[in-house]
Amino acid sequence: MSPHQYHVEFDETSYCVTCLDGTVMQFDSMEDAIEAMREFEQKRFPETWEKIPPATRYAKQLYYQA
Numbered sequence: 001m002s003p004h005q006y007h008v009e010f011d012e013t014s015y016c017v018t019c020l021d022g023t024v025m026q027f028d029s030m031e032d033a034i035e036a037m038r039e040f041e042q043k044r045f046p047e048t049w050e051k052i053p054p055a056t057r058y059a060k061q062l063y064y065q066a
Helices: 031-040 056-064
Strands: 009-010 015-019 022-027
Touching: 015 031, 022 031, 022 056
Parallel strands: none
Antiparallel strands: 009 015, 015 022
């Protein structure tokens, strides 16, 4: 589960999915915004080490072993 708290707000032209970092996405319909908010709340975000490509991790292992 995501550590972020998401909210849907209306900004006079569109519905925005927001979190503490700011606006994530904008939608024309409230239904789409709520559906996206629920998906974001259930989404698993990768840890920092998981963002490093496997080839780079392998190269670092070889480099630091030498």
